[in-house]
Amino acid sequence: MRSNTVLCVALTVLLYLTGSFGQQDVCGRASLNTRIIGGVDATEGFWPWHVSIYSIGSNVIVCYGSLINKDWVLTSGYCSSYDLDSSDYIIYLGRLKEFGPNTHEVNRTVSRVIKHPDYDISFYENNIGLVQLSSSVDFTAYIKPVCLAAAGSEFNEGLLSWITGWGFTSSNTLQEAEIPIISNYNCSISFNNSLNITDTMICAALSDGGNCFLFYGGSLVTKQNSRWIQSGIVSLGCDTSLKSVFTRVSKYQDWINTQIVINQPGFITFPYYNNSHTSSVPDIPDIPDVPDIPDVPDIFSGSSPDLHLFPFYLTFTIISLIFCPCF
The missing domain is CATH 2.40.10.10 (Trypsin-like serine proteases)
Structure with a gap:
């Protein structure tokens, strides 16, 4: 009985891991986006x-x-x-x-x-x-x-990142802008130290105070090789006289994975050369998509890049049903 329990736990872990690896294959690849300067x-x-x-x-x-x-x-x-x-x-x-x-x-x-x-x-x-x-x-x-910034990721002051949205503009088309990261120290100064900028936050500077399209929940993303990685979530934006504050995604990898236990999001460390933390799957060359033709569906992850994991899912699922009737 004890051996069956151990086997069940091991199979559960393997199922979670294969889902996470699948997301690593597909996340952050905006194949239609070849823009360097927006x-x-x-x-x-x-x-x-x-x-x-x-x-x-x-x-x-x-x-x-x-x-x-x-x-x-x-x-x-x-x-x-x-x-x-x-x-x-x-x-x-x-x-x-x-x-x-x-x-x-x-x-x-x-x-x-x-x-x-x-x-x-x-x-x-x-x-x-x-x-x-x-x-x-x-x-x-x-x-x-999108890929998410893994625990240990570092986004230094001056790093150019991107925001998107409609916000309070008069444009009917989705807006985009490239903005630099600023240090938490300088961010706190810009608020005259009235807001406590903690290590769970990340700040960026808006260059055009009159054209603000940040909105709650929006993403702050940075490109690394062929992948886009989300570093922040809009937490305090559109106060155009100040800097914008984002939730630092890398601080919440454990919490996110606790809530999404199957088919977990793809987490990637930024920058990639940071030796103290490495991505679970190395970056691979981007494969261009054919516009207007959806990827081949996959019953497990909704995306064709995970088809090569099918034997693993099938094997683990069958064994789980045999040894773990309540799995």
């Missing part, structure tokens, strides 16, 4: 993880988020405070225009919302949450998950 309007497919959360009744965006696997969206704790799993909200993926037709978009409702238990709205601490989609999405050239 403009204002984004191009369709450039930011395939961008998610918009709409209030159906008022037809306005209440929050943003980022797709991190076929079932889950990462957003802020503030956004998770909404009753998103009610019929009043809808999530759009693959959307370029805020209003009007969007050829490649899909939408989902919400089945579950998880807010960090220690979220503190007064001090912007632990401003992070997860949203489970009502049904899985298929990955295409226009809808893909």
Whole structure:
């Protein structure tokens, strides 16, 4: 009996690991995005993880988020405070225009919302949450998950990163901007030390105070080789006289993996050459997508790059059913 229990635990761990490796293969690959220096309007497919959360009744965006696997969206704790799993909200993926037709978009409702238990709205601490989609999405050239910054990642002052959204602009097209990271020390100074910038936060500078399109739950991303890695979640944005504060994603790898135990998001260390922490899977060359043709579906991860893991899933699942009847 004891040996069966040990075997069950081992099989569970292996199933979790294969799901995580699958996400490592597919996350952060915006194959349509070849931009080096950006403009204002984004191009369709450039930011395939961008998610918009709409209030159906008022037809306005209440929050943003980022797709991190076929079932889950990462957003802020503030956004998770909404009753998103009610019929009043809808999530759009693959959307370029805020209003009007969007050829490649899909939408989902919400089945579950998880807010960090220690979220503190007064001090912007632990401003992070997860949203489970009502049904899985298929990955295409226009809808893909972003990679997440792994524990130990370092984003130094001056590093150029990207933000996207509509926010409070008059543009109907998704906006993008490249902004530099600033140190927590300089960020605190910009707030005249009135806000405690902790190590669970990361700051970036807005260059145009009159054109703010940051919105709660939005992503701050940086490109490493062929992959885009999310370093931050908009926590305090659009105070145009100050710097913008983001939740530091790398501080929450354990918490995220505790909530999403199967098909876990892909975590990658930034920078890659940091010898003290390494990615679980090395970066591999990007394989261009064919526009308008979805990836071959996979019943386990919703994405063709995981097909090579099929024998592992099948073997572990069959053995689990034999030895672990309650698995």
